[in-house]
Amino acid sequence: MSTKLIYFAWVRERIGKPEEDVDLPAGIETVADLLRWLKSRGEEYENALQYPDVIRVAINQEHVGHREKIEGAREIALFPPMTGG
Amino acid sequence: MAGAVVPAIRIQREDFDVAAEIAGLTKGRTDIGAVVTFSGLCRDEQGALSALELEHYPGMAEAEIGRIAAEAAGRWPLQGLTVIHRHGKIAPGDNIVLVVAASSHRQAAFEAANFLMDYLKSRAPFWKKEHRADGSQGGWVEAKEADDQAAERWKKQGE
Numbered sequence: 649m650s651t652k653l654i655y656f657a658w659v660r661e662r663i664g665k666p667e668e669d670v671d672l673p674a675g676i677e678t679v680a681d682l683l684r685w686l687k688s689r690g691e692e693y694e695n696a697l698q699y700p701d702v703i704r705v706a707i708n709q710e711h712v713g714h715r716e717k718i719e720g721a722r723e724i725a726l727f728p729p730m731t732g733g
Numbered sequence: 734m735a736g737a738v739v740p741a742i743r744i745q746r747e748d749f750d751v752a753a754e755i756a757g758l759t760k761g762r763t764d765i766g767a768v769v770t771f772s773g774l775c776r777d778e779q780g781a782l783s784a785l786e787l788e789h790y791p792g793m794a795e796a797e798i799g800r801i802a803a804e805a806a807g808r809w810p811l812q813g814l815t816v817i818h819r820h821g822k823i824a825p826g827d828n829i830v831l832v833v834a835a836s837s838h839r840q841a842a843f844e845a846a847n848f849l850m851d852y853l854k855s856r857a858p859f860w861k862k863e864h865r866a867d868g869s870q871g872g873w874v875e876a877k878e879a880d881d882q883a884a885e886r887w888k889k890q891g892e
Contacts, residue, residue, distance in 0.1 A: 654790070656788055656790055656858070656860060657788055657860035657862070657873055658873050706790070706793055706858070709790070709792055709793035709796050709797075710793075710796070710797075711797070711856065725790060725793065725858075727790070727858065727860065728860065728873065728876070729855075729875075729876030730854070730855060730856065730857060730858055730859055730860060730876065731854075731859065731860050731861045731873070731874045731875070731876050732787070732789070732818060732830070732853055732854065732857045732858070732859025732860070732861070733773055733818075733829070733830050733850055733853040733854035733857065733859070733880075
């Protein structure tokens, strides 16, 4: 099953695209697993996700922590800490 | 809470009119004793910036602000609540965000507006990019630790 990944702000700029559909390999169970796997996909991902701890994540448009399971996620967004308001 | 207010949330590119938003909450009502508004404006940082560009996560921006507003409506006895957050390119001096909280008494209105802004800052999916007045490449505004701490202080004991 493919999962939609969406990127914002400097995460989007560094990865070089606003979104993509990916087929997650077996064994990717949590947000932390996803970040580790993405980081290995090339220089642009390595550059965007160099410090995974600062990356904020939303699953199906709700904030989640890095230990959250991603099973059943339709849409996973990765972005820097927010600066609205 | 019985009869809790239904917050009005708008994410929009266009400007807003603060007086019209207040009137929208109070018109025809005689039970509101206090209206607190907070407007956030774009600063030029001593002439260094020509604009801020606000990126947002469509869908989640509405949903997350809705969740924060619903929590405020559950915590304070509000008679009206409007939150507007703009996106796109915003010039110094122009509006970015508006919170209008209406209640019978001032304390609830002040606190709810304060709470909303603290949570918006750290949880609403918006990101500001600087456009510099000298034409050089501007960077993304960095999140402030102080904003996270401001949101933390509203946590109830045991959370």
